[in-house]
Amino acid sequence: MSDTLAGAPPRAAIAIPELTAWQALRTNRNWLGFWFMLPAIAFLVLFLVYPLGLGMWLSFTDAKIGSAGKFVGLDNYEWIIGDSKFQGAVFNTLFYTFVASVIKFAVGLYLALLLNENMPFKALIRALILIPFIVPTVLSAIAFWWIYDPTFSIVSWSLRKMGWISGNINFLGDAWNSRWSVIFANVWRGVPFIAITLLAGLQTVSPSLYEAATLDGATRWQNFRHITYPLLTPIIAVVMTFSVLFTFTDFQLIKVLTNGGPAGATELMATMSYNTAILGGRIGEGAAISTAMVPFLLGAIMISWFGLQRRKWQSGENNE
Amino acid sequence: MTFKGINRRALIKGAAAGAAVGAAMTAEQLAGFAQAWAQAAPFKPEAGAAVQLLRWKRFVQSEEDSFNAIVASFEKATGVKVTVINESLDDVQPKASVAANTNQGPDIFWGLYSLPHLFPDKCSDVTDVADYLGKKYGGWVPTAETYGKSGGKWIAIPVAYNGNLINFRQSMIEKAGFKEVPKDTAGFLELMKALKAKSVAGGFALGRASGDGNAWVHWALWAHGGNLVDKDDKVTISSPETEKALNYAKELSDTFVPGTAAWNDAFNNKAFLASEISLTNNGVSIYAAAKAGAAKGDAKLKEIMDDMSHSLWPVGPVGKPTEFHIAYPMMVMKYSKVPNASKAFISYLMEAEQFNKWLIDSVAYLTHPLNAYDANAVWKTDPKLSMAGDVAKRTLTAGGLGSVGEKAASALADFLIMDMFATVCTGRATPKEAMQVAERQAKRIYR
Numbered sequence: 015m016s017d018t019l020a021g022a023p024p025r026a027a028i029a030i031p032e033l034t035a036w037q038a039l040r041t042n043r044n045w046l047g048f049w050f051m052l053p054a055i056a057f058l059v060l061f062l063v064y065p066l067g068l069g070m071w072l073s074f075t076d077a078k079i080g081s082a083g084k085f086v087g088l089d090n091y092e093w094i095i096g097d098s099k100f101q102g103a104v105f106n107t108l109f110y111t112f113v114a115s116v117i118k119f120a121v122g123l124y125l126a127l128l129l130n131e132n133m134p135f136k137a138l139i140r141a142l143i144l145i146p147f148i149v150p151t152v153l154s155a156i157a158f159w160w161i162y163d164p165t166f167s168i169v170s171w172s173l174r175k176m177g178w179i180s181g182n183i184n185f186l187g188d189a190w191n192s193r194w195s196v197i198f199a200n201v202w203r204g205v206p207f208i209a210i211t212l213l214a215g216l217q218t219v220s221p222s223l224y225e226a227a228t229l230d231g232a233t234r235w236q237n238f239r240h241i242t243y244p245l246l247t248p249i250i251a252v253v254m255t256f257s258v259l260f261t262f263t264d265f266q267l268i269k270v271l272t273n274g275g276p277a278g279a280t281e282l283m284a285t286m287s288y289n290t291a292i293l294g295g296r297i298g299e300g301a302a303i304s305t306a307m308v309p310f311l312l313g314a315i316m317i318s319w320f321g322l323q324r325r326k327w328q329s330g331e332n333n334e
Numbered sequence: 335m336t337f338k339g340i341n342r343r344a345l346i347k348g349a350a351a352g353a354a355v356g357a358a359m360t361a362e363q364l365a366g367f368a369q370a371w372a373q374a375a376p377f378k379p380e381a382g383a384a385v386q387l388l389r390w391k392r393f394v395q396s397e398e399d400s401f402n403a404i405v406a407s408f409e410k411a412t413g414v415k416v417t418v419i420n421e422s423l424d425d426v427q428p429k430a431s432v433a434a435n436t437n438q439g440p441d442i443f444w445g446l447y448s449l450p451h452l453f454p455d456k457c458s459d460v461t462d463v464a465d466y467l468g469k470k471y472g473g474w475v476p477t478a479e480t481y482g483k484s485g486g487k488w489i490a491i492p493v494a495y496n497g498n499l500i501n502f503r504q505s506m507i508e509k510a511g512f513k514e515v516p517k518d519t520a521g522f523l524e525l526m527k528a529l530k531a532k533s534v535a536g537g538f539a540l541g542r543a544s545g546d547g548n549a550w551v552h553w554a555l556w557a558h559g560g561n562l563v564d565k566d567d568k569v570t571i572s573s574p575e576t577e578k579a580l581n582y583a584k585e586l587s588d589t590f591v592p593g594t595a596a597w598n599d600a601f602n603n604k605a606f607l608a609s610e611i612s613l614t615n616n617g618v619s620i621y622a623a624a625k626a627g628a629a630k631g632d633a634k635l636k637e638i639m640d641d642m643s644h645s646l647w648p649v650g651p652v653g654k655p656t657e658f659h660i661a662y663p664m665m666v667m668k669y670s671k672v673p674n675a676s677k678a679f680i681s682y683l684m685e686a687e688q689f690n691k692w693l694i695d696s697v698a699y700l701t702h703p704l705n706a707y708d709a710n711a712v713w714k715t716d717p718k719l720s721m722a723g724d725v726a727k728r729t730l731t732a733g734g735l736g737s738v739g740e741k742a743a744s745a746l747a748d749f750l751i752m753d754m755f756a757t758v759c760t761g762r763a764t765p766k767e768a769m770q771v772a773e774r775q776a777k778r779i780y781r
Contacts, residue, residue: 078740079431080453093778098771099753164593165605186596187540189762273542276595277756292428293747295452295740296779297435 072301079295090302100303102278103286108310109193110282111262114200118257119250121201122208127238129209130216140213147206155270158199162186162271186272189279196271196280200261208253215249216242255318262311283307367687368411375682376466379675384415387679388429389444390662391420393619393699395626400695404688411682414675423599424544427452427747433667441670442679446544448481448732448743450490450665457489458666463677464488467684472705475726480738481661490663491680494700496617497725498549498659499644502536506612509533515613515645519557519582522648526589529612536613537590537605539597540756542749545660546599550615551755552658554586555579556730557650562745562776563736569780571754572773578651580758580765587759595760607638617660618644618722622697643718646728659729662700698722736780744779 039045073090077083094100129140146154161168162185170182186192223241232240265284268274274281274289283303291300387405392398405416419440421429426445433439434453443449450457464482468474474482478492500515507515510528529536539547555561560576563569587594591611593601602614607623621642627635647657666676682688684704693702694712698719702710703726713723733742745751754772757763763771 080434080456097774099775162596163604164591164596164601165608165610182592184592184596187593187760188595189760192596272596273598275541275756276760277540277753277762279762288428289748292431294744294779295431295747296744 069301070305072298073305075298077297077301079292079297083298086298090299091306093299094302094306099278099281100283100286100306103281103283103303104306106193106280107262107282107284107307110197110200110264110280111258111314114197114204114261115254115258117197117201118204118208118261119254122205122253123212125205125209126212126216127242129213140210143209144206146203147210149203151203151266152270154203155199155267158195158202158267159271162195187276189276192272192276192280196268199267199271200264203267204257204261208257211253212246212249215246219245251318255315258314258318259311262307262314368407368682371682371685371687372411372678375678376462377674377678377681379412379414379678380672383672383675384417385442385672385675385679386417386419386440387442387444388419388421388426388440390423390426390446393617394622394696396622397692397696397699400692404683404692405679407688408679408682412675412678414672414678416679430665433669437669439667439669441672441676442664442666444493444662444664446660446662447746448661448663448738450482450663451484451739452743452747454484454489454740456668457484458668458670458673458676459487459489460491460666460677460680461488463491463681466681467491467704471684471686471707475703475705477661477726477729477731478703480731481663484739490665491684492661492663492703493680493684494662495703495726495729496545496660496662496699497701497722498546498615498617498657499722499725500613500647501606501616501618501620501642501644502613503534503609503638503641504643505641506533510612515648517648519648519650523582523586523589526586526613530589534609534612535589535591537594537597537602537611538587538615539599539602540587540590540595540759541597541601542752543597543599543601544746544749545617546602546615547597547749547752548746549658549660551583551751552730552734553647553656554583554650554755555751556656556658556734557648557652558582559650559652561734561736562742562751562772563734563780565735567733567736567739567741567780569773569776571776572769576769577765580755580768582650583755584758584765595756606642607635609634609638615647618698618719621718622699625697644721646721655728656730657725657728659701659725661726661729661731701725741780745776748775748779750775750779 075083076086173179185195268285272280274285287300287303291297430443434456481492482488482490510533512525516522538550558575558579560579562571603620605611606620624635624639628639693710713720731738754768757768
């Protein structure tokens with residue numbers, strides 16, 4: 015090789031000037047793209063990565079209000095795992111999330127199917143459905159607070175007037191009653207989001223598919239099972255992921271309605287973390303409680319993302 | 335800023351007279367006093383100072399009106415701008431905690447119980463204010479020193495207390511066969527049983543009610559000799575005395591109206607004013623609300639006002655009062671750029687000319703921490719309110735036998751005692767189990 019090269023006449027220098035590094039950078043589209051992404055990255059780092067990282071760091075310290083604290087390793091985690099209050103909060107959070115999400119999904123899907131039918135005042139009814147979602151959580155929580163009031167509950171009052179019950183219903187004073195009561199309030203609030211999103215999904219299903227199926231003699235159930243449901247799964251996966259995340263991290267509703275009571279029966283991980291860190295002043299321990307939510311949330315995302323979807327593009331591959 | 339006709343001597347004379355009789359001054363006199371005070375006061379506000387004060391949202395409207403009038407006269411006299419922010423009682427602590435942690439926020443926080451002890455290093459030294467006021471007004475009650483001092487210096491000024499008393503309906507306890515609220519815990523239990531059986535049942539908050547809930551469970555615990563910690567802050571919650579207290583509370587709670595496990599600080603007020611309960615524990619704000627309603631011509635509230643009264647807490651097996659009243663400490667944050675203006679405001683607030691009127695306007699909802707105000711007219715005009723005048727002297731402090739430090743504050747904020755009682759009273763745990771849970775948590779806090 016070297017012989018032939020050496021024997022060859024020297025090539026005339028081609029008149030393409032060497033690009034300096036700076037010039038190369040200036041014309042590089044990826045580099046330009048990076049600059050366009052920078053604001054978004056800065057935003058994410060500042061408001062997501064930094065707080066999350068700080069929270070995780072704090073969970074490994076014995077920080078208290080007014081003192082930065084020192085590194086204590088896994089001490090906070092060892093403590094909360096053995097703490098019966100924390101165990102109770104984990105149970106409550108999982109129960110609350112699971113039951114509320116399942117009911118919200120069932121009711122939301124049913125509503126979406128109803129709203130997808132042709133009916134008078136369709137637009138108005140669809141708008142009305144959104145009301146529970148628009149009302150600020152704290153306001154709706156206060157409304158439920160009155161509905162569940164041990165003395166002045168409208169529900170107890172009505173049932174009493176009708177002669178169905180003799181005493182007031184102990185909505186928030188009994189462990190299981192209070193769990194179901196807060197779940198009901200959460201469902202009331204969360205259903206519109208699911209219903210409207212699924213409705214949007216339903217609108218994308220082409221009517222010709224139903225026409226073809228009906229011509230083939232498919233029943234309404236078969237229509238739903240083999241056309242609507244498969245085409246809706248991507249939307250379901252997204253909406254349920256969000257729903258589970260919102261429910262798992264719910265705070266305002268519990269804080270206003272029960273503050274975790276009676277005696278911790280409705281204490282969620284989010285409220286417990288706040289009470290421990292901000293009210294109790296033990297920031298490190300509170301940070302450990304909220305960091306402990308992360309694996310559960312990741313798990314929930316994995317299940318709804320990979321379990322519910324049918325198309326490969328969703329898990330990052332090409333669609334066939 | 336001079337004011338003709340008022341000099342230092344007149345000011346001192348006026349102050350002494352004010353403290354002695356608690357007489358309210360006319361607006362003109364007050365303005366004159368304020369300006370003279372501003373000249374003579376030991377705390378000179380910084381030039382152009384603006385003070386931000388965060389307080390708990392009032393329970394008695396006339397108390398807030400009076401407080402705001404004091405703020406306005408202070409502004410006029412000193413030229414300092416004072417902004418008052420109102421937050422609901424339960425929100426004061428988180429806001430103060432965040433401010434302490436981030437070193438920014440209001441200059442003065444007015445919170446409750448041992449709040450300043452959650453972050454003693456973040457509170458300005460106000461020993462000079464405490465000394466000035468203590469010397470002038472007959473000294474502080476002992477619990478005010480306990481709540482105000484940390485490490486030998488004052489970190490907060492407990493400007494007032496709120497008596498937590500038994501509120502009851504005379505006609506309803508008479509229907510149950512009692513003439514008055516018994517003075518001992520055993521008799522009290524009998525009253526509660528009789529109320530449920532023959533009259534209208536009563537109830538205490540078992541939810542996470544930082545005021546009323548903490549007041550009654552701590553009374554029950556201490557009345558039977560139970561304590562979270564001993565005087566060296568060693569955890570002693572798991573004890574036969576605590577067990578007795580829990581058993582007593584369980585028996586007591588069986589006589590309550592349904593739903594008390596969900597009560598926060600506001601529920602019992604509503605239920606009492608609707609005549610749904612015969613007896614509860616509260617400040618005198620229910621009475622104040624009934625009185626205010628009656629003045630507007632509400633016949634139902636007039637009936638409640640005439641029929642209701644207050645009583646001190648029954649004494650338990652330990653043989654001495656074990657009451658837990660709310661302390662309202664005011665603290666100047668260390669990050670404040672206007673510490674002198676803040677100190678000036680607190681001392682102005684507690685001068686007889688302002689404080690006497692404020693006590694009267696708060697209709698005994700607030701109780702004084704300085705001995706000279708024993709002479710205030712509010713403790714003499716209405717026999718149903720007079721007992722609230724002693725609550726600052728009668729109350730035990732957060733942490734019980736132990737120190738009023740950040741640990742006691744943390745245990746209180748965690749509802750450690752409250753939840754222990756609530757789990758037993760709602761039948762979710764036996765006294766032994768509940769004590770074990772509380773002990774484990776207490777050991778963590780007091781390590």
